[in-house]
Amino acid sequence: MRADRWAQGIFQAAFGLFIAVWTVFLAVIAVGAWHFVVINGWITPLLSTHWSPLAGHYGMLAFILGSITVTALALILAAPWVLALAVAGGRILRGTMQQTFIQLLTVFVAVPSVIYGWWGLTIIVPLVRRLSGTSGFGPLSAGVVLALMIVPTFSIMALHAVRQVPSALVEGSLALGATDDQTLWHMVLPSAWPALAQAFLVAVGRALGETIAVQMVIGGQSRLTSLLKPSATLTSQLLTDLALMPPKTPGHDALDFMAIWLVLLMAVLVGLQYRMRRGLRG
């Protein structure tokens, strides 16, 4: 019983520490962002594309649009492969083959993003350059790299979603004379839908938050004019400007302002995930 009281105390302390640390974490960003908002307002920076922090112009619209573009592009490019991998691993392969397949995908989940970035610089950027005659850096290259990067994570989650569909439903469908294809489209995928949507939201978060692989191939210009011209995302700009504007310099608070939007976006995505999960149960 004494051990119990001790254990409870230690566990409680760790739990409290967790909440405290992350609250402080959020507070640090919030304070920085607050300083920024007091001086610059919060709507103008979001609607302006004029970014020259050393001159006091903090228009972030280009980065916001850049993030949205790159993320959307990556998800669209990744979707067919994810569907294929999920169906192959969840409905076609069985037994040890299935396990091996999942293992293989797991290895790719663990491949560092800097290596995907390397691949982008070495293969994709030159390819885009050759095909389009531009520099090759830009949202298109970033979208391609990001797409390949999220495919393993996304497809493992989608695979599990597909696999979780009760066999009673699948057999019920087949027993009515539905072909395997019909069962896939009309029974398996609709039944897996809430879990698939959750996987999708996680993938969106991954894509939005990815920094290094994007930064390596997007070119790092603070404007968004074309898919083929160098531009930037919120995260890639954070990475490059942290060197330019270290703490206590005037522009530094702008980075906190960008960071808080990223955190808020993640909170929204997580909130949606939890709603889907509840829908799944109810």
Added chain:
Amino acid sequence: MVEKRLTKREGVSTILDIRVQELEVWYGPAKALENVSLHLEQGAVLALIGPSGCGKSTFLRVLNRMIDQVPTVRVKGSVHIGAFNVLDDDIDVTALRRTVGMVFQQPNPFPMTIFDNVAYGPRLAGVRSATKLRQIVEDSLKKSALWDEVRGKLRRSAMTLSGGQQQRLCMARALAVHPHVLLLDEPTASLDPVSTAKIEELIVQFKGRYTMVIVTHNLQQAARVSDLVAFFEQGHLVEMGPTHDIFTAPQERRTEEFLTGRFE
């Protein structure tokens, strides 16, 4: 075209007989059925009885090739249902499964509306016309004696129905593709007595219209609904005969022991 085929088949109302010869089924290295031969006349009701794990479900799932779902399965022998050579490689499994409907032990309504549940099969078979679909749904629900309970509620989720209603919905769903053979794997095992009675009533009503094979652990049920009884044990068909004969004068000692509960 498919639609036409469906309608035509209904008009002709062919009932199919089942012929099984020296059927053997293995799951990987384990034998599940050995040398099973039987013949079931058109429109008859066969009850399969036997201890747990003796291969009743396996036998049933061979008849509509649901057994294909198990990748390690191997078979020998022949099974004919009407003109279908069931174990043939080139068989149109889709057509077979439309002809040979199945109802499972656990009611497995699809997570959609009552209407969509029943319309699922016909839709995939190519029926597009809304009036035609409504007609099929109404007919099937009437046949499975669910119509009076769900009319006007067809847009509700099937999950809101009670267990017994769900099972009758699954019956209606199977009937909606106009099968000639019905396979029922312990259809009342998870139901209360009242719902069970309703299902049994349906089976008796369907006699002569559908050839039926029903697996049951309830011997009284077998006696009430079936024309013929087959007793399985450890993958063997021990004995098959008219229900009355089996229950009053079984030929085999094992059958008698099973029926009188002296079975270990």
Added chain:
Amino acid sequence: MNEQPLNLKRLHPTRHGRTAHGLLAALAIVALLLLLSVLLPLVWEALPALTAPFLWGKGQGAIGPEVLNTLSLVGGSELLSFPLALLVGLYRVEWVKSQGPLLRVFDQFATTMLSVPSIVIGLVVVDVAIARWHWPVSTMTGIVALALMNWPLSVAYVVEALQQIPGRYREGSWALGASRWQTVRYLILPLAWPQMVEQAGLATARLMGETAVLIYTAGVNAAVHWSLWGPGESLAVHLWLLRTEGVGQNAQAQAAATGVVLLAFVVLVLWGSKRMAQWLKNA
């Protein structure tokens, strides 16, 4: 069982109505090849630089210090964050009794924190540890940053592993008069270890490859030294720096070679954790 006779027949699923499955299978194979196409050129480009002096030498360009830094960064941060995550996860699943809204708030909070982009964590660590506390850009700062990243992630998989243990096991244990702590210590933890170890392996592998959070915390310099307060460039950061800012004809091959070494560590960690999980499961 008796021998399986030879004249048994396999039931071939009909090809009819499986066109989409065939197409998707083909697409899946292409997808796997695409993924492999990331690794093959890496190995190919790395070959000229994968020499003994590069791997083990002390001279210019050798990656010995980076390897050391990577190991201390990852090891240090796991040592710091995993026990804390274990405690938080255990408290969350085994002690908190209510299923109320507060618990949901906590879950969403923790999940949000694990999705915070790593560069944001880097930003905060720079703000607090380096700017306010005047820590140097060093291995130690990098360890803190990585630990921050790993903490919520580890809480998530610990919680998942614990929640997979059916509640009736606990009830059975309590019914025997075991206390909560005894139940955790002798029943829950042994059951949950294998899965937690495997997931920890995956998390560790991810830490090894983490770049964005380390650039401004552990820095982009390395030297042979044994202090946690010295410059702490990791393999991943080294690769990033060489590939984006590297000059000299050998830089590209060295970048690729660094990537191969990094990948080798990642695979080793995954394999090791998998074996360990297997061993724990059988023990």
